[in-house]
Amino acid sequence: MAIDRDQLAAAFEERRPRLHAIATRLLGSGAEADDVLQEAWLKLDRVDPDEIESLDAWLTTVVSRLSLDVLRSARVTRNDPWAVDVWEDRPSSAPDPAAVAAGNERVAVALTTVLDLLGPAERLAFVLHDVFGQPFDEIAEAIGRSPEAARQLASRARRRLRGTDAPARATGPRGRAVVEAWLRAVQEGDLSALLGLLDEHAVLRADYGATSVRLEGADEIAASATTAAHLASHSVPVLLGGRPGVAAVLHGRVVSLLAFELDDHDRIVGLDVLADPARLAGLDLGAALDA
Structure with a gap:
């Protein structure tokens, strides 16, 4: 049976809280999450709902992709990633106390702030899988990579958030x-x-x-x-x-x-x-x- 527009709008509103939570956790901004959901609704309103196999998976993928676009755009325009430092090769088996302290401090702050340490794809893979329980095959579709690549991104994100030595390596x-x-x-x-x-x-x-x-x-x-x-x-x-x-x-x-x-x-x-x-x-x- 065909779904009319009123039913589609009701279905979207029913899923809005979860979709907004995903976008907010990914972007760290409720206002940006509102914009993403508005665009997601416009996309949904332009497709034939009978061609969507799973509305939950479709909306999660669309919201994730839109959020990823926002994150990637922010990464390009942000100044901090371009802070230039000399790469000094000083072999040492002892960890840098300053680096250890910085890592401990990062772990102690709120999750939203810590997520800024992650690249866009890492952030999306970690949040969707570890926070919202999305399977890696759906995450892979959202980020345009293989399920194994999505699994590796989430794994690397966990290590970085735990303050392990992965970034140092x-x-x-x-x-x-x-x-x-x-x-x-x-x-x-x-x-x-x-x-x-x-x-x-x-x-x-x-x-x-x-x-x-x-x-x-x-x-x-x-x-x-x-x-x-x-x-x-x-x-x-x-x-x-x-x-x-x-x-x-x-x-x-x-x-x-x-x-x-x-x-x-x-x-x-x-x-x-x-x-x-x-x-x-x-x-x-x-x-x-x-x-």
Whole structure:
């Protein structure tokens, strides 16, 4: 039996509290959650409800994807992820007391604040699975990755929220090795090496100021990277908001920043590029230029 619009609206309102809770937990903002739900309703109002197999799963996926778009947009425009630090290799078996204290403090604060430590996909996988009990196959559909990749994202999120050494490993020797391997492969135009570094479903997001670019998949990203040999030859490894990254320096001026997101197997799952001259001109790079 066909569902009329009044029944569809009633079904949506019945599910609104749970959907709003998901969006609020993902975004940390009730106002942004309201906007997401409004857009989700508009999408629902434009589809044939008889073609939806499970309204609960459909709405959860739509709200998750819309929230993920908001998170990714915020990540690109936020300044903190582009704080540049020199990557100093100081072998030491003892943990940095300051890092330990910072980790303990992060664990002690409210969950909403702590979730800011996570990347958008990590945050979504963790919240949907650990907080709302969504199965990984549905989460995978929402983030455009495989169920196993969604499971790994949630697992990495748990470790980061517990203050384990996973972030430190990413910015340690192994993370540095990935960055240097990337620069070497780009300079040599080694497509095979680049594909070996990238996760199959990796995503690149670039902000050029007037325009932005999004590349999806290892093949597309690697092909684009092979055209940047000159830039790579003038790049140095740096830490960007605590993430492994590189700064491209031409004539004493930083022209682009590239931040990497690595999975548990040191494969690149995400790349964020900042090449907006206006924003780069306002960054305090400190000693990073001398690296």
